[in-house]
Amino acid sequence: MQASGYPAAAAHGQASTPVQVSVILPVHDAELWLDECLGSVLQQDFEGSMELSIFNDASKDKSMTIIEKWKEKLEVSGILVVIGGHDSPSPRGVGYSKNQAIAQSSGSYLCFLDSDDVMMPQRVRLQHAAAVRHPTSVFTSNGPTVIMPTWFCSRAWFSHVGPFDEGGRGVPEDLLFFHEHLRKGGGLVRVDQILLLYRYHPGAATHSVLETTIWTHRVRFLEEWALPHWATFTIWNAGRQGRRLYRSLTAGSRCKVVAFCDVDENKIKKGFYCYEDSQERPKPRVPVLHFRAAQPPFVICVKLDLTGGAFEDNLRSLNLQEGRDFLHFS
Known part of the structure; x- marks a missing residue:
């Protein structure tokens, strides 16, 4: 036209x-x-x-x-x-x-x-x-x-x-x-x-375009395209973005999350993340592990190029294959 x-x-x-x-x-x-x-x-x-x-x-x-x-x-x-x-x-x-x-x-x-x-x-x-x-x-x-x-x-x-x-x-x-x-x-x-x-x-x-609109589209596509192929998975990042992803998942997808992983000793020392707003009883408590103790596959909620290469080095050290063993979400 x-x-x-x-x-x-x-x-x-x-x-x-x-x-x-x-x-x-x-x-x-x-x-x-x-x-x-x-x-x-x-x-x-x-x-x-x-x-x-x-x-x-x-x-x-x-x-x-x-x-x-x-x-x-x-x-x-x-x-x-x-x-x-x-x-x-x-x-x-x-x-x-x-x-x-x-x-x-x-x-x-x-x-x-x-x-x-x-x-x-x-x-x-x-x-x-x-x-x-x-x-x-x-x-x-x-x-x-x-x-x-x-x-x-x-x-x-x-x-x-x-x-x-x-x-x-x-x-x-x-x-x-x-x-x-x-x-x-x-x-x-x-x-x-x-x-x-x-x-x-x-x-x-x-x-x-609202950030929440983009986030919602991305989460739904993750659940449609990637998560059905995994029986369980780990969210890499026990901080705000990782927890937000966990809360945004449908109940069926949340059940597949076996752990968060991180390098922050304070988060790891606490030992778990409790989803306080969940309607489930008892409220879900997800372990928080050091990334070397966690099991793939990973959904990675860490932005690239923000840690002076430290995150990228950690990821490479695990010798994982993108698409099979991990996906970048952030």
């Missing part, structure tokens, strides 16, 4: 050769960031054919003026630019905008980008090379989290998994897509370089 005033979506039909990579860029009131963002598209060192597919989601600022300025620069350099959008009174959301940008694009591979982020020059080249080798995976770059603007995948795989949820503000469309990707057997490959600068600011779309 495309509103009047955005006729350029047909521009990709002018291409003399098939487009290899489409950069998917939803835009809403992004004038503060667009120059840097679009400049990073121009600086890509990818030698194949590339297009930029922009969908303007009812921007009221000068975003379209900036886009038109960059359109000429990009096309002179050989990057096709496809522009769609609508000028309704209200934006329709990130999921809708991504779907529209994908629909109007033609590349065999999709490179996702947010309008407030900046790509490193090697991003498209390295992720395209990885995607050719792994056709049913999504690709991220070096970092502790899987964030949407680092993703890269084939159009065929996106069509198999997608589209994005179009519920609009407050819906974690990227998380829902990723869960569906895993349900359908998709993999995750990390190109071990920094490929994107992620800009975290008060106006970012991510702030429209």
Whole structure:
């Protein structure tokens, strides 16, 4: 669906050769960031054919003026630019905008980008090379989290998994897509370089999604996708996050928790965690053990890169296999 005033979506039909990579860029009131963002598209060192597919989601600022300025620069350099959008009174959301940008694009591979982020020059080249080798995976770059603007995948795989949820503000469309990707057997490959600068600011779309919404989706998916394969498991972290996960589980999943594990001597010395708010009688009391005394599989509720490598060293020392013996939840 495309509103009047955005006729350029047909521009990709002018291409003399098939487009290899489409950069998917939803835009809403992004004038503060667009120059840097679009400049990073121009600086890509990818030698194949590339297009930029922009969908303007009812921007009221000068975003379209900036886009038109960059359109000429990009096309002179050989990057096709496809522009769609609508000028309704209200934006329709990130999921809708991504779907529209994908629909109007033609590349065999999709490179996702947010309008407030900046790509490193090697991003498209390295992720395209990885995607050719792994056709049913999504690709991220070096970092502790899987964030949407680092993703890269084939159009065929996106069509198999997608589209994005179009519920609009407050819906974690990227998380829902990723869960569906895993349900359908998709993999995750990390190109071990920094490929994107992620800009975290008060106006970012991510702030429209409540943390409790994301938490609930993640817990339910953990119970659907992973926990049915385990008769019992240990929660790695006897602190706030580990206890929160335990309390968030359904009663059936809580029964599978045989212990918490930690390195904090005070928590271990206490010996157990009692779920005081439980309606069960007697109230559940779960042992707290040192991680070396605990039994896998583990659901790990420890954030990565926060302990100077100590947690990562401890985990590696157990010689466990991710997916079989442990899963990262945080």
